[in-house]
Protein backbone atom coordinates (compact mmCIF):
# COMPACT_ATOMS: atom_id res chain seq x y z
CA UNK A 336 0.00 0.00 0.00
CA UNK A 337 1.39 3.41 -0.95
CA UNK A 338 1.73 5.95 1.86
CA UNK A 339 1.92 9.64 1.05
CA UNK A 340 4.47 11.56 3.12
CA UNK A 341 4.73 15.09 4.44
CA UNK A 342 7.88 17.17 3.94
CA UNK A 343 8.61 16.68 7.65
CA UNK A 344 8.30 12.86 7.28
CA UNK A 345 10.76 13.00 4.39
CA UNK A 346 13.25 15.11 6.32
CA UNK A 347 13.12 12.64 9.23
CA UNK A 348 13.63 9.67 6.90
CA UNK A 349 16.59 11.40 5.26
CA UNK A 350 18.10 12.36 8.63
CA UNK A 351 17.81 8.86 10.07
CA UNK A 352 19.36 7.39 6.90
CA UNK A 353 22.34 9.70 7.33
CA UNK A 354 22.62 9.07 11.09
CA UNK A 355 22.45 5.29 10.58
CA UNK A 356 25.12 5.41 7.88
CA UNK A 357 22.72 4.17 5.16
CA UNK A 358 23.77 7.03 2.88
CA UNK A 359 25.37 10.46 3.01
CA UNK A 360 23.50 13.56 1.88
CA UNK A 361 25.83 13.76 -1.11
CA UNK A 362 25.00 10.19 -2.12
CA UNK A 363 21.27 10.83 -1.82
CA UNK A 364 21.58 13.96 -3.95
CA UNK A 365 23.61 12.17 -6.61
CA UNK A 366 21.03 9.36 -6.76
CA UNK A 367 18.18 11.89 -6.90
CA UNK A 368 19.74 13.67 -9.89
CA UNK A 369 20.50 10.35 -11.60
CA UNK A 370 16.93 9.10 -11.12
CA UNK A 371 15.59 12.30 -12.72
CA UNK A 372 17.76 11.79 -15.78
CA UNK A 373 16.81 8.11 -16.02
CA UNK A 374 13.12 8.96 -15.69
CA UNK A 375 13.21 11.61 -18.40
CA UNK A 376 15.11 9.27 -20.72
CA UNK A 377 12.48 6.58 -20.10
CA UNK A 378 9.66 9.06 -20.64
CA UNK A 379 11.10 10.58 -23.80
CA UNK A 380 13.48 8.04 -25.36
CA UNK A 381 14.03 10.31 -28.37
CA UNK A 382 15.82 12.79 -26.07
CA UNK A 383 18.90 10.58 -25.91
CA UNK A 384 19.37 10.03 -29.62
CA UNK A 385 20.71 13.35 -30.77
CA UNK A 386 22.28 16.24 -28.91
CA UNK A 387 19.51 18.23 -27.27
CA UNK A 388 19.31 21.48 -25.43
CA UNK A 389 18.27 21.84 -21.82
CA UNK A 390 17.82 24.77 -19.49
CA UNK A 391 18.26 23.79 -15.85
CA UNK A 392 16.81 26.17 -13.25
CA UNK A 393 18.46 25.71 -9.84
CA UNK A 394 17.19 27.13 -6.55
CA UNK A 395 19.07 28.10 -3.38
CA UNK A 396 18.53 24.83 -1.47
CA UNK A 397 18.97 21.10 -1.95
CA UNK A 398 16.37 20.97 -4.73
CA UNK A 399 18.79 23.24 -6.61
CA UNK A 400 21.55 20.81 -5.63
CA UNK A 401 19.69 18.01 -7.40
CA UNK A 402 19.45 20.33 -10.41
CA UNK A 403 23.24 20.78 -10.60
CA UNK A 404 23.59 16.98 -10.60
CA UNK A 405 21.05 16.73 -13.45
CA UNK A 406 22.92 19.42 -15.40
CA UNK A 407 26.22 17.54 -15.05
CA UNK A 408 24.68 14.19 -16.05
CA UNK A 409 22.86 15.63 -19.07
CA UNK A 410 26.10 17.29 -20.17
CA UNK A 411 27.81 13.90 -19.86
CA UNK A 412 25.13 12.45 -22.17
CA UNK A 413 25.95 15.04 -24.82
CA UNK A 414 23.20 17.53 -24.13
CA UNK A 415 23.88 21.23 -24.50
CA UNK A 416 23.03 22.57 -21.03
CA UNK A 417 22.48 26.13 -19.75
CA UNK A 418 22.21 26.56 -15.99
CA UNK A 419 20.44 29.47 -14.32
CA UNK A 420 20.94 29.51 -10.55
CA UNK A 421 19.67 31.35 -7.48
CA UNK A 422 21.90 32.42 -4.60
CA UNK A 423 25.66 32.66 -4.25
CA UNK A 424 27.69 29.44 -4.28
CA UNK A 425 29.01 29.98 -0.74
CA UNK A 426 25.46 30.43 0.62
CA UNK A 427 24.13 27.10 -0.62
CA UNK A 428 23.79 24.13 1.78
CA UNK A 429 26.94 21.94 1.65
CA UNK A 430 25.85 19.18 -0.76
CA UNK A 431 24.19 21.65 -3.13
CA UNK A 432 27.32 23.84 -2.99
CA UNK A 433 29.58 20.89 -3.86
CA UNK A 434 27.40 20.02 -6.86
CA UNK A 435 27.29 23.61 -8.04
CA UNK A 436 31.08 23.77 -7.81
CA UNK A 437 31.29 20.52 -9.78
CA UNK A 438 29.09 22.09 -12.47
CA UNK A 439 31.19 25.26 -12.45
CA UNK A 440 34.08 23.06 -13.57
CA UNK A 441 32.04 22.32 -16.72
CA UNK A 442 30.07 25.48 -17.45
CA UNK A 443 28.81 28.71 -16.02
CA UNK A 444 25.88 29.50 -13.75
CA UNK A 445 23.89 32.48 -14.98
CA UNK A 446 22.13 34.29 -12.12
CA UNK A 447 18.43 33.50 -12.47
CA UNK A 448 16.33 36.46 -13.48
CA UNK A 449 12.59 36.84 -13.83
CA UNK A 450 13.32 38.35 -17.25
CA UNK A 451 14.66 35.07 -18.64
CA UNK A 452 12.56 34.21 -21.69
CA UNK A 453 12.55 30.51 -22.45
CA UNK A 454 10.75 31.08 -25.76
CA UNK A 455 13.73 32.99 -27.18
CA UNK A 456 16.14 30.14 -26.43
CA UNK A 457 13.85 27.33 -27.65
CA UNK A 458 15.30 24.49 -25.51
CA UNK A 459 13.93 20.95 -25.79
CA UNK A 460 13.79 20.55 -22.03
CA UNK A 461 13.43 22.72 -18.93
CA UNK A 462 14.50 21.14 -15.65
CA UNK A 463 12.73 22.78 -12.74
CA UNK A 464 14.98 22.40 -9.71
CA UNK A 465 14.09 25.71 -8.04
CA UNK A 466 12.15 24.58 -4.97
CA UNK A 467 11.07 21.25 -3.55
CA UNK A 468 9.94 20.36 -0.06
CA UNK A 469 11.54 23.49 1.44
CA UNK A 470 9.23 26.09 -0.11
CA UNK A 471 7.80 28.25 2.66
CA UNK A 472 6.59 31.44 0.98
CA UNK A 473 5.47 32.70 -2.43
CA UNK A 474 8.17 32.73 -5.08
CA UNK A 475 8.98 36.37 -5.65
CA UNK A 476 9.95 38.07 -8.90
CA UNK A 477 9.72 35.04 -11.21
CA UNK A 478 6.08 35.41 -12.33
CA UNK A 479 7.09 36.51 -15.85
CA UNK A 480 9.39 33.51 -16.28
CA UNK A 481 6.73 31.12 -14.97
CA UNK A 482 4.14 32.55 -17.37
CA UNK A 483 6.61 32.30 -20.23
CA UNK A 484 7.34 28.63 -19.47
CA UNK A 485 3.59 27.91 -19.32
CA UNK A 486 3.00 29.61 -22.68
CA UNK A 487 5.85 27.75 -24.38
CA UNK A 488 4.82 24.45 -22.85
CA UNK A 489 1.28 24.92 -24.12
CA UNK A 490 2.79 25.04 -27.62
CA UNK A 491 4.47 21.67 -26.98
CA UNK A 492 8.07 22.81 -26.51
CA UNK A 493 9.90 22.60 -24.23
CA UNK A 494 9.01 19.62 -22.09
CA UNK A 495 9.24 20.43 -18.41
CA UNK A 496 10.50 18.00 -15.80
CA UNK A 497 10.04 18.90 -12.14
CA UNK A 498 12.62 17.71 -9.65
CA UNK A 499 10.74 16.32 -6.64
CA UNK A 500 7.88 18.80 -6.93
CA UNK A 501 6.78 21.54 -9.33
CA UNK A 502 8.29 24.73 -7.89
CA UNK A 503 5.63 26.82 -6.20
CA UNK A 504 3.59 23.82 -5.07
CA UNK A 505 3.28 23.07 -1.35
CA UNK A 506 4.38 19.50 -0.75
CA UNK A 507 1.94 18.91 2.12
CA UNK A 508 -1.23 20.36 0.58
CA UNK A 509 -0.79 20.33 -3.21
CA UNK A 510 -1.75 24.00 -3.26
CA UNK A 511 0.19 26.74 -5.02
CA UNK A 512 1.82 29.02 -2.45
CA UNK A 513 0.99 32.48 -3.74
CA UNK A 514 0.12 36.02 -2.76
CA UNK A 515 -3.57 36.96 -2.80
CA UNK A 516 -4.49 38.19 -6.27
CA UNK A 517 -1.81 36.10 -8.01
CA UNK A 518 -2.85 33.36 -10.42
CA UNK A 519 -1.51 29.82 -9.75
CA UNK A 520 0.05 29.79 -13.26
CA UNK A 521 2.34 32.71 -12.37
CA UNK A 522 3.26 31.28 -8.96
CA UNK A 523 4.22 27.71 -9.89
CA UNK A 524 5.69 25.82 -12.86
CA UNK A 525 3.45 23.13 -14.36
CA UNK A 526 5.46 20.07 -15.40
CA UNK A 527 5.01 17.30 -17.94
CA UNK A 528 6.85 14.86 -15.70
CA UNK A 529 7.55 15.03 -11.96
CA UNK A 530 10.19 12.80 -10.43
CA UNK A 531 9.99 12.52 -6.68
CA UNK A 532 12.14 10.49 -4.35
CA UNK A 533 11.44 7.45 -2.17
CA UNK A 534 7.65 7.94 -1.79
CA UNK A 535 5.11 10.40 -3.20
CA UNK A 536 4.19 13.32 -0.98
CA UNK A 537 0.66 14.41 -0.06
CA UNK A 538 0.98 17.42 -2.36
CA UNK A 539 1.42 15.18 -5.40
CA UNK A 540 -2.12 13.87 -4.85
CA UNK A 541 -4.09 16.68 -3.24
CA UNK A 542 -5.72 19.78 -4.74
CA UNK A 543 -3.78 21.28 -7.67
CA UNK A 544 -0.89 18.82 -7.24
CA UNK A 545 -1.85 16.31 -9.95
CA UNK A 546 -2.58 18.98 -12.56
CA UNK A 547 0.81 20.62 -11.93
CA UNK A 548 2.72 17.30 -11.85
CA UNK A 549 1.00 15.75 -14.93
CA UNK A 550 2.86 12.46 -14.59
CA UNK A 551 4.45 11.24 -11.40
CA UNK A 552 7.39 8.88 -10.90
CA UNK A 553 8.49 7.98 -7.36
CA UNK A 554 12.11 6.91 -7.69
CA UNK A 555 14.14 4.75 -5.32
CA UNK A 556 17.17 6.57 -3.90
CA UNK A 557 18.18 3.77 -1.54
CA UNK A 558 16.24 4.79 1.57
CA UNK A 559 15.01 1.77 3.50
CA UNK A 560 11.30 0.91 3.39
CA UNK A 561 11.39 0.35 7.19
CA UNK A 562 12.23 4.02 7.67
CA UNK A 563 8.78 4.83 6.36
CA UNK A 564 6.91 2.57 8.81
CA UNK A 565 4.27 4.45 10.78
CA UNK A 566 4.61 7.50 8.57
CA UNK A 567 2.30 8.97 5.98
CA UNK A 568 -1.31 8.61 4.90
CA UNK A 569 -2.31 5.52 2.91
CA UNK A 570 -3.84 5.68 -0.55
CA UNK A 571 -7.05 3.63 -0.65
CA UNK A 572 -6.49 0.39 -2.54
CA UNK A 573 -8.27 -2.81 -3.51
CA UNK A 574 -8.82 -5.31 -0.72
CA UNK A 575 -10.04 -8.36 -2.59
CA UNK A 576 -10.03 -10.67 0.45
CA UNK A 577 -12.17 -8.28 2.52
CA UNK A 578 -14.60 -7.78 -0.37
CA UNK A 579 -15.06 -11.51 -1.01
CA UNK A 580 -18.05 -13.30 0.49
CA UNK A 581 -17.99 -16.51 2.46
CA UNK A 582 -19.53 -19.33 0.42
CA UNK A 583 -21.53 -20.53 3.42
CA UNK A 584 -22.95 -17.11 4.25
CA UNK A 585 -26.68 -16.40 4.44
CA UNK A 586 -28.18 -13.15 3.15
CA UNK A 587 -28.61 -11.94 6.74
CA UNK A 588 -24.87 -12.48 7.32
CA UNK A 589 -24.27 -9.68 4.84
CA UNK A 590 -26.43 -7.18 6.65
CA UNK A 591 -29.55 -5.24 5.87
CA UNK A 592 -29.33 -1.65 4.68
CA UNK A 593 -32.13 0.89 4.93
CA UNK A 594 -32.11 3.87 2.55
CA UNK A 595 -34.63 6.65 3.23
CA UNK A 596 -36.21 8.46 0.27
CA UNK A 597 -37.83 11.84 -0.18
CA UNK A 598 -41.41 12.36 -1.33
CA UNK A 599 -43.01 11.79 -4.71
CA UNK A 600 -40.87 13.02 -7.61
CA UNK A 601 -37.74 13.05 -5.44
CA UNK A 602 -36.97 9.38 -5.07
CA UNK A 603 -34.39 8.83 -7.81
CA UNK A 604 -31.38 9.72 -5.67
CA UNK A 605 -32.28 7.26 -2.90
CA UNK A 606 -33.02 4.54 -5.47
CA UNK A 607 -29.54 5.07 -6.92
CA UNK A 608 -28.07 4.78 -3.43
CA UNK A 609 -30.09 1.62 -2.73
CA UNK A 610 -28.85 0.03 -5.95
CA UNK A 611 -25.27 0.92 -4.97
CA UNK A 612 -25.76 -0.71 -1.55
CA UNK A 613 -27.14 -3.89 -3.13
CA UNK A 614 -24.34 -4.16 -5.71
CA UNK A 615 -21.74 -3.54 -2.98
CA UNK A 616 -22.96 -6.77 -1.45
CA UNK A 617 -25.44 -5.91 1.31
CA UNK A 618 -27.55 -9.04 1.96
CA UNK A 619 -30.80 -7.07 1.85
CA UNK A 620 -31.65 -3.49 1.00
CA UNK A 621 -34.90 -1.77 1.93
CA UNK A 622 -36.01 1.68 0.84
CA UNK A 623 -37.99 3.65 3.43
CA UNK A 624 -40.65 5.73 1.62
CA UNK A 625 -43.31 8.21 2.68
CA UNK A 626 -46.91 7.42 1.65
CA UNK A 627 -46.80 9.96 -1.17
CA UNK A 628 -43.99 8.11 -2.96
CA UNK A 629 -44.95 4.53 -2.25
CA UNK A 630 -46.36 3.72 -5.70
CA UNK A 631 -43.64 5.59 -7.54
CA UNK A 632 -40.90 3.68 -5.75
CA UNK A 633 -42.67 0.31 -5.85
CA UNK A 634 -42.96 0.56 -9.63
CA UNK A 635 -39.18 0.99 -9.94
CA UNK A 636 -37.79 -1.69 -7.63
CA UNK A 637 -37.37 -5.43 -7.86
CA UNK A 638 -34.64 -6.94 -5.66
CA UNK A 639 -34.87 -3.98 -3.29
CA UNK A 640 -37.64 -4.05 -0.68
CA UNK A 641 -39.85 -1.21 0.41
CA UNK A 642 -41.20 -0.12 3.76
CA UNK A 643 -43.35 2.81 4.77
CA UNK A 644 -41.56 5.52 6.80
CA UNK A 645 -43.54 8.74 7.12
CA UNK A 646 -42.02 10.28 10.20
CA UNK A 647 -39.54 9.86 13.03
CA UNK A 648 -41.92 7.70 15.04
CA UNK A 649 -42.34 5.24 12.17
CA UNK A 650 -38.57 5.18 11.61
CA UNK A 651 -38.03 4.37 15.29
CA UNK A 652 -40.45 1.47 15.06
CA UNK A 653 -38.86 0.18 11.81
CA UNK A 654 -35.47 0.31 13.55
CA UNK A 655 -36.70 -1.97 16.31
CA UNK A 656 -35.64 -4.67 13.84
CA UNK A 657 -32.01 -4.87 14.85
CA UNK A 658 -31.11 -6.71 11.65
CA UNK A 659 -31.27 -3.29 9.93
CA UNK A 660 -27.63 -2.51 10.60
CA UNK A 661 -26.78 0.28 8.14
CA UNK A 662 -28.67 3.43 7.24
CA UNK A 663 -28.35 5.98 4.45
CA UNK A 664 -30.03 9.36 4.70
CA UNK A 665 -29.68 12.40 2.50
CA UNK A 666 -30.00 11.76 -1.22
CA UNK A 667 -33.20 13.53 -2.29
CA UNK A 668 -34.54 13.40 1.25
CA UNK A 669 -35.78 17.00 1.51
CA UNK A 670 -35.28 19.37 4.43
CA UNK A 671 -38.42 18.46 6.41
CA UNK A 672 -37.79 14.75 6.30
CA UNK A 673 -34.16 15.32 7.25
CA UNK A 674 -35.18 17.22 10.37
CA UNK A 675 -37.69 14.49 11.30
CA UNK A 676 -35.61 11.42 10.47
CA UNK A 677 -31.90 12.19 10.98
CA UNK A 678 -32.04 12.62 14.79
CA UNK A 679 -33.90 9.30 15.14
CA UNK A 680 -31.51 7.54 12.76
CA UNK A 681 -28.31 8.67 14.45
CA UNK A 682 -29.66 7.92 17.93
CA UNK A 683 -30.28 4.33 16.81
CA UNK A 684 -26.50 3.81 16.84
CA UNK A 685 -26.26 1.92 13.53
CA UNK A 686 -23.66 2.44 10.82
CA UNK A 687 -25.07 5.60 9.21
CA UNK A 688 -24.14 7.50 6.07
CA UNK A 689 -25.32 11.12 5.96
CA UNK A 690 -25.09 12.80 2.58
CA UNK A 691 -26.55 15.70 0.57
CA UNK A 692 -29.71 17.14 2.21
CA UNK A 693 -28.88 15.41 5.51
CA UNK A 694 -25.85 17.72 5.69
CA UNK A 695 -27.11 20.97 4.18
CA UNK A 696 -30.34 20.98 6.20
CA UNK A 697 -28.17 21.66 9.26
CA UNK A 698 -26.49 24.68 7.70
CA UNK A 699 -28.01 27.03 10.28
CA UNK A 700 -27.12 24.89 13.26
CA UNK A 701 -24.41 22.31 12.56
CA UNK A 702 -23.96 21.72 16.30
CA UNK A 703 -27.48 20.26 16.42
CA UNK A 704 -26.32 17.58 13.98
CA UNK A 705 -22.98 16.95 15.64
CA UNK A 706 -24.53 16.50 19.12
CA UNK A 707 -25.84 13.02 18.32
CA UNK A 708 -23.23 11.73 15.87
CA UNK A 709 -21.18 8.70 16.89
CA UNK A 710 -18.22 6.75 15.56
CA UNK A 711 -20.42 4.68 13.24
CA UNK A 712 -21.49 7.79 11.31
CA UNK A 713 -19.97 8.89 8.00
CA UNK A 714 -20.55 12.35 6.53
CA UNK A 715 -19.93 12.49 2.76
CA UNK A 716 -19.88 16.17 1.74
CA UNK A 717 -18.52 17.67 -1.44
CA UNK A 718 -16.75 21.00 -0.95
CA UNK A 719 -19.98 23.06 -1.17
CA UNK A 720 -21.69 20.95 1.48
CA UNK A 721 -18.55 20.94 3.60
CA UNK A 722 -18.49 24.77 3.51
CA UNK A 723 -22.03 24.88 4.88
CA UNK A 724 -21.33 22.59 7.84
CA UNK A 725 -17.76 23.74 8.55
CA UNK A 726 -17.47 27.31 7.18
CA UNK A 727 -14.45 28.19 9.30
CA UNK A 728 -12.57 25.06 8.19
CA UNK A 729 -13.41 25.67 4.53
CA UNK A 730 -12.32 29.34 4.58
CA UNK A 731 -8.54 28.72 4.58
CA UNK A 732 -8.96 26.37 1.61
CA UNK A 733 -10.57 29.15 -0.40
CA UNK A 734 -8.01 31.90 0.35
CA UNK A 735 -4.66 32.01 -1.46
CA UNK A 736 -2.16 30.14 0.74
CA UNK A 737 0.57 32.68 1.47
CA UNK A 738 2.86 30.42 3.47
CA UNK A 739 3.76 26.76 3.64
CA UNK A 740 2.93 24.19 4.71
CA UNK A 741 -0.54 25.39 3.68
CA UNK A 742 -3.78 24.06 5.15
CA UNK A 743 -4.75 21.01 3.12
CA UNK A 744 -8.04 19.29 2.37
CA UNK A 745 -6.76 16.53 4.63
CA UNK A 746 -6.21 19.00 7.51
CA UNK A 747 -9.75 20.31 7.01
CA UNK A 748 -11.31 16.83 6.94
CA UNK A 749 -9.40 15.78 10.05
CA UNK A 750 -10.55 18.89 11.93
CA UNK A 751 -14.13 18.31 10.76
CA UNK A 752 -14.05 14.69 11.93
CA UNK A 753 -12.71 15.71 15.33
CA UNK A 754 -15.39 18.37 15.70
CA UNK A 755 -18.34 16.32 14.49
CA UNK A 756 -17.38 12.99 16.06
CA UNK A 757 -18.02 11.25 12.73
CA UNK A 758 -15.85 10.02 9.89
CA UNK A 759 -15.71 12.72 7.22
CA UNK A 760 -15.29 11.87 3.54
CA UNK A 761 -14.61 15.08 1.60
CA UNK A 762 -15.33 14.30 -2.04
CA UNK A 763 -13.25 15.31 -5.04
CA UNK A 764 -10.77 13.78 -7.47
CA UNK A 765 -8.66 13.72 -4.28
CA UNK A 766 -11.26 12.32 -1.87
CA UNK A 767 -9.91 12.56 1.68
CA UNK A 768 -11.36 10.47 4.48
CA UNK A 769 -10.65 11.17 8.14
CA UNK A 770 -11.97 9.60 11.31
CA UNK A 771 -12.44 11.42 14.63
CA UNK A 772 -9.37 9.68 16.09
CA UNK A 773 -7.13 11.18 13.38
CA UNK A 774 -6.73 8.12 11.13
CA UNK A 775 -7.04 9.05 7.45
CA UNK A 776 -6.96 7.66 3.92
CA UNK A 777 -6.89 9.29 0.50
CA UNK A 778 -8.93 7.80 -2.34
CA UNK A 779 -7.51 9.68 -5.28
CA UNK A 780 -8.76 9.22 -8.82
CA UNK A 781 -5.85 11.02 -10.45
CA UNK A 782 -2.94 10.13 -12.76
CA UNK A 783 -3.48 6.62 -14.18
CA UNK A 784 -6.63 6.26 -12.05
CA UNK A 785 -8.32 9.46 -13.26
CA UNK A 786 -12.10 9.19 -13.59
CA UNK A 787 -13.24 12.48 -15.16
CA UNK A 788 -16.69 11.10 -16.07
CA UNK A 789 -17.52 10.80 -12.37
CA UNK A 790 -18.35 14.51 -12.27
CA UNK A 791 -22.01 14.09 -13.15
CA UNK A 792 -25.36 14.19 -11.34
CA UNK A 793 -26.23 11.31 -9.04
CA UNK A 794 -22.78 9.74 -8.73
CA UNK A 795 -22.51 10.98 -5.13
CA UNK A 796 -25.78 9.22 -4.30
CA UNK A 797 -24.35 5.95 -5.58
CA UNK A 798 -21.21 6.48 -3.48
CA UNK A 799 -23.32 6.98 -0.34
CA UNK A 800 -25.12 3.74 -1.18
CA UNK A 801 -21.96 1.72 -1.83
CA UNK A 802 -20.55 2.82 1.53
CA UNK A 803 -23.85 1.94 3.24
CA UNK A 804 -23.72 -1.50 1.63
CA UNK A 805 -20.19 -2.06 2.96
CA UNK A 806 -21.25 -0.91 6.43
CA UNK A 807 -24.11 -3.42 6.26
CA UNK A 808 -21.56 -6.12 5.43
CA UNK A 809 -19.67 -5.27 8.62
CA UNK A 810 -16.81 -3.18 7.27
CA UNK A 811 -15.33 -0.86 9.92
CA UNK A 812 -16.32 2.77 9.42
CA UNK A 813 -13.09 4.19 7.88
CA UNK A 814 -12.63 1.06 5.80
CA UNK A 815 -16.19 1.20 4.45
CA UNK A 816 -15.67 4.82 3.40
CA UNK A 817 -12.24 4.20 1.85
CA UNK A 818 -13.18 0.96 0.09
CA UNK A 819 -16.44 2.52 -1.09
CA UNK A 820 -14.67 5.51 -2.60
CA UNK A 821 -12.12 3.22 -4.24
CA UNK A 822 -14.77 0.93 -5.78
CA UNK A 823 -16.81 3.92 -6.94
CA UNK A 824 -13.85 5.39 -8.84
CA UNK A 825 -12.90 1.98 -10.26
CA UNK A 826 -16.47 1.55 -11.54
CA UNK A 827 -16.26 4.94 -13.25
CA UNK A 828 -12.90 4.07 -14.80
CA UNK A 829 -14.14 0.69 -15.90
CA UNK A 830 -17.20 2.14 -17.62
CA UNK A 831 -15.30 5.07 -19.12
CA UNK A 832 -16.69 7.85 -21.32
CA UNK A 833 -20.44 8.28 -21.44
CA UNK A 834 -20.88 7.22 -17.82
CA UNK A 835 -24.05 8.29 -16.01
CA UNK A 836 -24.83 7.57 -12.37
CA UNK A 837 -27.05 4.56 -13.14
CA UNK A 838 -24.07 2.82 -14.75
CA UNK A 839 -21.98 2.80 -11.59
CA UNK A 840 -23.77 0.07 -9.59
CA UNK A 841 -24.06 -2.06 -12.74
CA UNK A 842 -20.30 -1.79 -13.34
CA UNK A 843 -19.42 -3.08 -9.84
CA UNK A 844 -19.57 -6.80 -10.76
CA UNK A 845 -16.86 -6.22 -13.41
CA UNK A 846 -14.78 -4.25 -10.88
CA UNK A 847 -15.02 -7.10 -8.37
CA UNK A 848 -14.00 -9.64 -11.00
CA UNK A 849 -11.06 -7.50 -12.11
CA UNK A 850 -9.90 -7.20 -8.50
CA UNK A 851 -10.07 -10.97 -8.09
CA UNK A 852 -12.90 -10.84 -5.53
Ligand SMILES: NC(=O)C1=CN([C@@H]2O[C@H](COP(=O)(O)OP(=O)(O)OC[C@H]3O[C@@H](n4cnc5c(N)ncnc54)[C@H](OP(=O)(O)O)[C@@H]3O)[C@@H](O)[C@H]2O)[C@@H](O)CC1
Nearest residue numbers: 349364367396397398466467468469470471472473474499
Ligand atom coordinates in the same frame (compact mmCIF):
# COMPACT_ATOMS: atom_id res chain seq x y z
N1 LIG B 1 14.84 14.84 1.92
C1 LIG B 1 15.55 13.97 1.20
O1 LIG B 1 15.65 12.81 1.54
C2 LIG B 1 16.22 14.40 -0.02
C3 LIG B 1 16.03 15.69 -0.53
N2 LIG B 1 16.51 16.06 -1.69
C4 LIG B 1 16.14 17.34 -2.29
O2 LIG B 1 16.18 18.37 -1.36
C5 LIG B 1 14.98 19.12 -1.45
C6 LIG B 1 14.69 19.80 -0.17
O3 LIG B 1 15.75 20.66 0.04
P1 LIG B 1 15.64 21.92 1.01
O4 LIG B 1 15.13 21.46 2.31
O5 LIG B 1 16.93 22.58 0.97
O6 LIG B 1 14.49 22.75 0.34
P2 LIG B 1 14.34 23.47 -1.11
O7 LIG B 1 13.03 23.05 -1.64
O8 LIG B 1 15.51 23.25 -1.95
O9 LIG B 1 14.21 25.01 -0.77
C7 LIG B 1 14.84 25.56 0.34
C8 LIG B 1 15.57 26.82 0.01
O10 LIG B 1 14.73 27.72 -0.63
C9 LIG B 1 14.56 28.90 0.15
N3 LIG B 1 13.22 29.35 -0.04
C10 LIG B 1 12.06 28.78 0.36
N4 LIG B 1 11.01 29.44 -0.16
C11 LIG B 1 11.53 30.46 -0.94
C12 LIG B 1 10.98 31.47 -1.74
N5 LIG B 1 9.65 31.57 -1.88
N6 LIG B 1 11.78 32.30 -2.40
C13 LIG B 1 13.11 32.21 -2.25
N7 LIG B 1 13.72 31.26 -1.49
C14 LIG B 1 12.93 30.40 -0.85
C15 LIG B 1 14.93 28.51 1.52
O11 LIG B 1 15.38 29.65 2.18
P3 LIG B 1 14.89 30.04 3.65
O12 LIG B 1 13.42 29.69 3.75
O13 LIG B 1 15.72 29.20 4.53
O14 LIG B 1 15.14 31.48 3.71
C16 LIG B 1 16.02 27.50 1.24
O15 LIG B 1 17.22 28.18 0.92
C17 LIG B 1 13.95 18.11 -1.89
O16 LIG B 1 12.82 18.71 -2.48
C18 LIG B 1 14.76 17.28 -2.85
O17 LIG B 1 14.75 17.88 -4.13
C19 LIG B 1 17.32 15.19 -2.51
O18 LIG B 1 18.57 15.81 -2.68
C20 LIG B 1 17.54 13.80 -2.02
C21 LIG B 1 17.13 13.45 -0.70
Ligand SMILES: [K+]
Nearest residue numbers: 463466500502
Ligand atom coordinates in the same frame (compact mmCIF):
# COMPACT_ATOMS: atom_id res chain seq x y z
K1 LIG C 1 11.27 21.62 -8.27
